[in-house]
Amino acid sequence: MTRSYDDLYWNSSDGLRLHARDHRPAAGTSPRGTVVCIPGLTRNGADFDALATTLSARGWRVLAVDLRGRAGSARAPDPSSYNPRTYADDLVALLRAQGIDRSVFIGTSLGVLVTITLATRAPGLIAAAVLNDAGPKVPRQALARIGKYAGKHLPPMDLAQAAAYAESIGKASFPRFGADDWRDMATRMFRERDDGLLELDYDPAVIRTTRPWVLWLLRPLLWRAVRTLTGQAPTLIVRGALSDILPPDVARQMAATSANARLVEVPEVGHAPTLSEPEALQAILALLERVA
Numbered sequence: 001m002t003r004s005y006d007d008l009y010w011n012s013s014d015g016l017r018l019h020a021r022d023h024r025p026a027a028g029t030s031p032r033g034t035v036v037c038i039p040g041l042t043r044n045g046a047d048f049d050a051l052a053t054t055l056s057a058r059g060w061r062v063l064a065v066d067l068r069g070r071a072g073s074a075r076a077p078d079p080s081s082y083n084p085r086t087y088a089d090d091l092v093a094l095l096r097a098q099g100i101d102r103s104v105f106i107g108t109s110l111g112v113l114v115t116i117t118l119a120t121r122a123p124g125l126i127a128a129a130v131l132n133d134a135g136p137k138v139p140r141q142a143l144a145r146i147g148k149y150a151g152k153h154l155p156p157m158d159l160a161q162a163a164a165y166a167e168s169i170g171k172a173s174f175p176r177f178g179a180d181d182w183r184d185m186a187t188r189m190f191r192e193r194d195d196g197l198l199e200l201d202y203d204p205a206v207i208r209t210t211r212p213w214v215l216w217l218l219r220p221l222l223w224r225a226v227r228t229l230t231g232q233a234p235t236l237i238v239r240g241a242l243s244d245i246l247p248p249d250v251a252r253q254m255a256a257t258s259a260n261a262r263l264v265e266v267p268e269v270g271h272a273p274t275l276s277e278p279e280a281l282q283a284i285l286a287l288l289e290r291v292a
Contacts (some may be wrong), residue, residue, distance in 0.1 A: 004053055007072065008063065010097040012090045014081065019072030020094065021045045021064040023052035029059035033127070033291070034103040036091060037064040038111030040272060042150050042202050044071035046188040047108065050276045051284075060288065063103075065094065067114075069203035071191070079205035084110070088118040095125060104291060106284070108132040108272050109245065116222065119229035128234040128291045130284055133243050133272035135250045136222030142244040142271075151207030156197035162186035173242060173270030230258035236287045237263045238280050242270035262287075 008022040025031050035055055037048040045064030052062035066073040067087050076082060091114070095103060104127050107115035112134035119126055149169050157165070163182040166189060174181065190198035229235055235258070239251040248265075255263035264283040266273040273280050 004049060004056070005064070008098075009072075010094050012068065012086075012093055014076075016068055016074045016076060016090075018068060018074065018090055018094070019045075019066045021049070021052070021062075021066075023056045023062040023064065025059045025061055026057045029057070031061065032059040032288070033061070034098075034100050035060050035062045035288075036094070036103045036105050037062060038087075038091070038105065038107040038114050039065070039067065039070070040109030040111060041146070041206065042070075042189075042200070043108070044188070044201060046071070047274070048106070049188075050274065051106075051281070054276075054281065055284075055288070058285075058288075060104075063094065063098075065091065067110075067206075069206045071201050075203040075205075079203075079208045082203075082206045082208065084113045084117040085121070087114045088121050091118060092122050092125065101125075102127040104128045104130075104288065106130040106132065106275070107134075108275070109134045113222070116225035116229050119232070120225050123228065123232055126229065126233045128236075128287055129229055130236045130238060130275075130287065131226075131254070132238045132275060132280075133240050133246045135237075135246050135254050136219055136226055137247070137250050138245055139247060145244065147207075151204045153204070154200055156193060156195075156199055157190075158197060159183060159186060162190045162198045173240065173272075175242075176268055226254055227257045230254070230261040233260065234287055234290050235261045236283055237261060238273055238275065238283070239263065239265045240269040240271055240273045241265050241267045243272070245271040 005021040005023045008020045039047050044066045048064040055062050069075045105115045112131045163186040166185040167182045191201040237254050239246050255261045266277045266279045
């Protein structure tokens with residue numbers, strides 16, 4: 001299978017070698033700008049392959065990043081650097097290295113927190129934003145659910161076992177997924193070892209700085225960051241209709257922070273939409289039309 005991207009590497013300010021999937025605009029299309037995609041807590045840039053294929057066919061360059069400690073990016077010797085402020089600074093370093101003045105940012109879950117943090121640290125970089133299924137207030141029960149599996153040790157396994165694991169933690173969010181979907185998800189979540197078995201593709205230490213009480217205390221600052229973002233750039237809030245991470249009232253409050261903000265809900269999906277669903281994809285394409 002032909003890859004749809006090139007490997008792109010850059011260095012963080014503290015010397016880590018970081019990686020992104022660089023999906024270039026399709027041949028024959030007029031370049032329209034850059035989209036930076038930021039994945040969730042234990043995920044990586046592979047989650048955006050399908051979306052990137054659609055956007056690059058329309059002339060967009062898509063940089064789907066592996067946050068530090070995930071997939072192709074180096075693991076941090078100091079786990080305290082696994083936090084939204086450092087992640088945001090890593091993205092600033094990426095855009096500077098590539099000579100990119102402004103970009104559209106698409107963040108999923110943790111990527112939402114990184115995007116709104118970036119809005120407070122380097123607001124001029126954001127041409128528009130998509131906030132996918134997370135916000136300034138996350139129910140404690142939802143965080144507890146994620147804490148039951150995120151960062152936990154798993155023994156090496158084959159693809160069938162990895163797919164079964166993906167289904168066990170994700171079936172409530174994706175009730176329409178079939179066997180092929182779970183296998184595809186497993187290939188994005190796991191990396192192959194030298195012996196052919198699979199292991200989760202992230203540093204378990206990324207979980208250490210994600211504590212429910214920390215997020216609870218940061219709520220006022222996070223709401224301020226959302227208002228900063230929506231006040232300065234077109235913003236799309238995406239919510240999975242079954243999501244326990246982004247409650248409907250929080251999503252509506254986020255959308256009400258500015259006339260620049262719009263909310264779209266994806267039916268029969270929980271946390272977090274893949275962004276290839278028709279409702280999400282059409283809303284993203286409409287947002288991009290506003291900034292191209």
